[in-house]
Amino acid sequence: MATFKVIELVGTSPVSFAEAVKAAVVEASKTVRNMGWFEVVEERGRIADGAVVEFQVTIKVGFKLER
Numbered sequence: 001m002a003t004f005k006v007i008e009l010v011g012t013s014p015v016s017f018a019e020a021v022k023a024a025v026v027e028a029s030k031t032v033r034n035m036g037w038f039e040v041v042e043e044r045g046r047i048a049d050g051a052v053v054e055f056q057v058t059i060k061v062g063f064k065l066e067r
Contacts, residue, residue, distance in 0.1 A: 002064050002065075003064070003065045004036070004062045004063060004064055004065065005062070005063055005065055006060050006061065006062050007028070007032070007060070007061050007063075008041070008058060008059070008060050008061075009024040009025075009027075009028055009058070009059050009060075009061060010024065010056060010057070010058050010059075011023040011024025011025070011027070011056070011057050011059065012054055012055065012056050012057075013054070013055050014053060014054055014055070015055070016055055017040075017043050017055045017057055019055070020055045020056060020057040021038065021040065021057050021059055024057065024059055024061075025038060025059075025061070028061060032061070032063055033063065033066070034063045034064040034065075034066065035061055035062070035063045036062055036063060036064060037061070037062045038059045038060065038061045038062070039059060039060045039062075040057055040058075040059055041057075041058045041059060041060055042057065042058040043055070043056070043057050043058075044056045044057075
């Protein structure tokens with residue numbers, strides 16, 4: 001039997017939505033252990049001078065609680 005906790009993160013990248021997800025997971029892995037899955041909740045971006053300059057994603061990350 002296991003119990004999981006879910007946290008919500010926002011990742012950003014100038015390259016792509018996928019890179020924004022990776023950036024959020026990499027940063028969270030510095031302090032959160034036992035991450036097992038993520039779910040993309042929202043995608044959005046930032047526009048400057050008529051061009052896409054940043055991709056942003058909100059993700060939920062699940063991790064197993066330690067006993």
